[in-house]
Structures are given as C-alpha cells and as structure tokens.
Amino acid sequence: MTAFVAFLLVLGLGFDTFFIGVAGGYVPVGTIVALLVGAGSSLASYYHGDRAVLLATGAQRVEDLEASAPEADRLKLRQLANVVDEMAIAAGVPRPAVYVVPDPDPNAFATGRGPGYASIAVTRGLLDSLDREELQGVVAHEMSHVRNLDVRVMTVVAAMVGAVALLSDWASRGMMWGGGPRRRDDDDDREGGSGLAGILFFVLWIVAIVLAPILAQALAMMVSRQREYLADASGAELTRNPMSLAHALEKIEAADAPTRAIGRGAAHLCIADPLGRQMNVKEGFWADLFASHPPMAARIAALQQMAFQRRDL
Amino acid sequence: MILIPILLIAAIVVWAIASYNKLVGTRNQVQNGWRQIDVQLKRRHDLIPNLVNAVKGSMDFERDTLTAVMEARAKAQGATGPADAAQKEGQLTQALGRLIAVAENYPTLKSNDNVKMLQEELSATENKVGFARQFYNDIATNFNTAQQVFPANLFAASFGFKPVELFQITEEADRAVPTVDLSRKPG
Numbered sequence: 001m002t003a004f005v006a007f008l009l010v011l012g013l014g015f016d017t018f019f020i021g022v023a024g025g026y027v028p029v030g031t032i033v034a035l036l037v038g039a040g041s042s043l044a045s046y047y048h049g050d051r052a053v054l055l056a057t058g059a060q061r062v063e064d065l066e067a068s069a070p071e072a073d074r075l076k077l078r079q080l081a082n083v084v085d086e087m088a089i090a091a092g093v094p095r096p097a098v099y100v101v102p103d104p105d106p107n108a109f110a111t112g113r114g115p116g117y118a119s120i121a122v123t124r125g126l127l128d129s130l131d132r133e134e135l136q137g138v139v140a141h142e143m144s145h146v147r148n149l150d151v152r153v154m155t156v157v158a159a160m161v162g163a164v165a166l167l168s169d170w171a172s173r174g175m176m177w178g179g180g181p182r183r184r185d186d187d188d189d190r191e192g193g194s195g196l197a198g199i200l201f202f203v204l205w206i207v208a209i210v211l212a213p214i215l216a217q218a219l220a221m222m223v224s225r226q227r228e229y230l231a232d233a234s235g236a237e238l239t240r241n242p243m244s245l246a247h248a249l250e251k252i253e254a255a256d257a258p259t260r261a262i263g264r265g266a267a268h269l270c271i272a273d274p275l276g277r278q279m280n281v282k283e284g285f286w287a288d289l290f291a292s293h294p295p296m297a298a299r300i301a302a303l304q305q306m307a308f309q310r311r312d313l
Numbered sequence: 314m315i316l317i318p319i320l321l322i323a324a325i326v327v328w329a330i331a332s333y334n335k336l337v338g339t340r341n342q343v344q345n346g347w348r349q350i351d352v353q354l355k356r357r358h359d360l361i362p363n364l365v366n367a368v369k370g371s372m373d374f375e376r377d378t379l380t381a382v383m384e385a386r387a388k389a390q391g392a393t394g395p396a397d398a399a400q401k402e403g404q405l406t407q408a409l410g411r412l413i414a415v416a417e418n419y420p421t422l423k424s425n426d427n428v429k430m431l432q433e434e435l436s437a438t439e440n441k442v443g444f445a446r447q448f449y450n451d452i453a454t455n456f457n458t459a460q461q462v463f464p465a466n467l468f469a470a471s472f473g474f475k476p477v478e479l480f481q482i483t484e485e486a487d488r489a490v491p492t493v494d495l496s497r498k499p500g
Binding site for chain 2: 071072078086091092240
C-alpha cells in the first residue's frame with residue numbers, strides 16, 4: 001500500500017511542481033484530482049459490484065435450486081448450505097447468501113463489501129467433484145475473503161491503479177504541450193525547479209511516468225497474491241483442517257480448464273484463476289510478477305506445512 | 314513549546330478510549346459466542362425426535378440404541394446449571410454417535426434418501442455445536458490476550474475487565490475414544 005501511495009505522490013508532486021508552479025502553492029492539485037476520480041469510479045463498484053458479478057455469471061440461489069432439484073441432487077445442495085452455515089458460525093459472521101454457477105469447471109468466488117453484505121458462489125463442477133470435507137475447505141477460504149474485507153482491499157487497489165494510470169497519462173500529455181518545466185532564471189528565492197535536485201527529480205519523474213502503469217499493475221497483482229495466501233491460512237484457521245483445502249486445490253488444479261462463466265472482472269475473487277492464463281501455471285520471474293493467484297503448488301505446500309506434513313522451508 | 318505535552322496527553326487519551334472500546338466490543342462478542350452454543354444445542358434437541366422417528370421402522374433390533382438417545386435428550390433438556398448441562402450434552406453426543414454408527418449397518422436405511430438427508434442434518438448439527446464452541450474459544454482467547462498485552466494490562470483490571478474461561482471438557486469420558494459395538498447383525 002505504501003509503495004502505491006508513494007508512486008501517486010511522486011507523479012502528483014511532479015505534475016504540480018513543474019506545471020502549476022507558484023500559483024499551485026502547497027496544494028497538490030494533480031494528486032487530489034486523480035484520487036477523487038479514482039475514488040468516484042471505485043465507489044460504484046464497491047457498493048454494487050457484487051450484484052453485477054452474480055448476474056454476469058448466471059448464478060442461482062441455492063434455495064431456489066433445492067426446491068426444484070431431483071432427490072439425489074438435493075442432498076448435495078443441502079450439504080453446501082450446511083457447510084456455509086457451519087463456516088459462518090466458526091467465523092462469527094452473519095450467514096452469506098449462497099449461489100451455484102452452472103459451469104462444469106470447479107471454481108468458487110466470494111463477493112460483497114463485508115460480512116452481512118456477502119455472497120458466496122460455487123460452480124456445478126465444484127459441487128460434483130469435491131466431497132463434504134473438501135467443500136468445507138473451499139467455503140472456509142471464500143468466507144475468509146469476506147471476513148478479511150478483501151473486496152474492499154482490491155477495490156482500493158484497483159482505484160489506485162486507475163489513478164496512477166490517469167496521472168501518468170496527463171503528465172505525458174502535459175509534457176508534450178507544455179514543453180517542459182518552467183525555469184525562472186532571474187528568481188532567487190525559488191528552490192525547486194532549478195539546480196541539481198530539480199534535474200534529478202525531473203528524471204525520476206519521467207521514469208515514473210513511463211513505468212507507472214506497468215508497475216502499478218504488478219503491485220496490484222502482488223497484493224492479490226498475498227491476500228490469496230492469507231485467505232488460505234484464515235480458511236485453515238476456521239476448519240482447523242488444512243489438508244481438506246489442500247486436497248480440494250489438487251482436484252481443482254487437475255481440472256484445469258478455464259471457467260467460462262466467470263469473466264475478467266471477477267477473476268481476482270476466485271479460488272483458482274478462471275481465465276486459465278498461462279501466467280498462473282508457469283513459474284518464473286514474469287509469471288510471478290503478473291499472476292493474480294499464487295502457483296497452486298506453492299499454495300498446497302504452504303497448507304501441508306500448516307498440517308505438519310512437509311518438512312522443508 | 315507547551316503544545317508538545319498537550320498533544321502527547323491528547324494522543325494518550327485517544328489511545329485509551331480506543332483501547333477501552335475495543336475491550337468492551339470483544340467482551341460482548343464473547344458473551345454472544347457463549348449464547349450461540351446454546352442456540353445450536355437447542356436446535357439439536359428439536360431435531361432428534363425427527364431422526365428417531367425416521368429410522369424407528371427399519372431399526373427394530375436397535376431399540377436399545379434408540380431409547381438411549383431419547384432418554385439422553387430428555388435428560389439434557391432438563392439439565393440444571395451449566396456444569397450439569399455440559400455433562401448431559403456430552404452423554405447425548407455419545408448416544409447420537411452410537412446411533413449414527415449403528416445405522417451404517419443397515420443397507421436399506423443407507424439407501425433411503427430421507428434418512429440420508431436426516432443423517433446429513435444431524436451431522437451438520439453436531440458440526441455446528443462444535444464450531445460454535447470453537448468460535449467461543451477463539452474469541453475468548455482474543456479477549457484474554459487483549460487484556461493482557463502490555464499497554465492495556467495497566468488499566469484493564471481497574472475498568473472491570475476479567476479474563477474469561479475457555480470451553481473445556483469436564484468429563485473424562487468425553488475425551489475417551491467412543492466404542493461402538495457393531496457385532497449385532499440386522500435381521
């Protein structure tokens with residue numbers, strides 16, 4: 001988070017120092033405007049994003065499905081509802097709404113800005129391939145996303161990425177039109193904008209403009225990966241059974257096909273990357289930088305360590 | 314110059330207020346967690362007659378097991394005080410465990426969808442009781458820790474915060490591995 005804020009301030013301050021000049025005074029106009037715009041657009045997704053995602057994936061409430069399902073299916077759906085109830089009790093949060101997405105690939109996601117406003121959805125494929133214990137592990141992981149307010153975290157992160165991209169855009173445009181920083185050759189009492197420090201700051205600022213959107217995206221993915229590890233650990237804390245989630249992840253990885261029902265916007269909320277991107281499968285420097293989820297093998301290893309079933313590291 | 318001590322005192326006061334409020338909030342959550350266990354236990358009491366009725370027809374030979382469950386339930390409902398309740402609920406858990414294990418021995422019962430649904434409900438209820446106790450212990454541990462860490466422990470006791478007890482097993486029998494006798498063959 002601090003790296004983000006630092007970035008934003010560098011861009012904004014540069015903008016103000018070089019283009020607004022004395023009139024701007026100490027008020028960082030550029031930064032404020034960028035933050036306001038980012039905040040405005042992200043508030044909308046924060047309050048209504050969950051309903052949008054559920055509609056887009058075609059999710060159906062588990063209660064509605066139970067009423068019209070055949071006998072054998074009803075047991076599975078009842079197990080899902082009970083598992084969610086159990087995890088809500090273990091977490092001490094109000095019971096979230098439960099949905100089923102009609103997709104044969106196993107996956108699950110949680111939306112909603114916090115406990116009390118949350119929804120958890122699992123795909124048909126997940127219901128069919130996991131047993132009760134593994135289902136409980138996955139639901140615990142999703143419940144932990146809700147409890148740790150990850151939607152709020154990722155919304156703020158997305159807003160910051162947007163603001164960084166905006167500012168860098170304005171700055172590069174301003175540079176093309178404005179023609180560079182104004183230098184006052186005959187003004188003695190102005191410190192900034194002249195001298196070695198000024199030039200250094202200017203160079204840093206150019207580098208920041210060019211790299212800003214890329215680095216911001218990498219930072220956002222870094223946050224997303226850490227939150228996934230946190231959700232794994234918090235889920236294990238709820239079930240006190242890390243191996244159940246480890247087995248579930250193994251089964252989900254084995255399936256490996258992309259989940260067509262879940263689109264790009266909801267990708268970061270899922271337990272496994274639904275787009276089937278190569279980045280999340282390969283390991284290595286660039287893959288590690290831009291993947292929204294940690295590599296499955298690393299997640300399973302971490303869970304096995306929690307269960308004292310793995311010695312190294 | 315006099316601004317600095319004033320700011321310092323103001324910061325300490327704000328911190329003290331925030332700390333106190335957090336302790337109050339956690340104490341209320343602890344009490345809520347304790348009552349939630351009762352909610353799940355009551356739910357279990359209400360569910361048992363349904364299960365016994367559903368299996369009674371097919372499990373004629375297991376009349377002892379069925380009666381044991383109903384008797385244990387009646388005793389648990391009439392318990393006096395928390396220590397007594399804990400003991401009686403433990404005995405009810407054991408009786409139910411025997412019933413679920415014995416029912417596995419009946420193939421016709423196992424394939425009946427109604428019974429499967431009821432078994433699922435019963436397992437879920439036992440799980441919920443367990444998770445309610447787990448949540449209570451987690452939140453009680455948080456509360457105790459919040460009272461005992463360094464800055465807060467200076468004033469926690471003087472504001473009336475006391476460490477709470479965690480839920481624990483009182484009967485040694487509950488810790489023993491349950492024995493189930495499956496040697497009786499169904500007729």
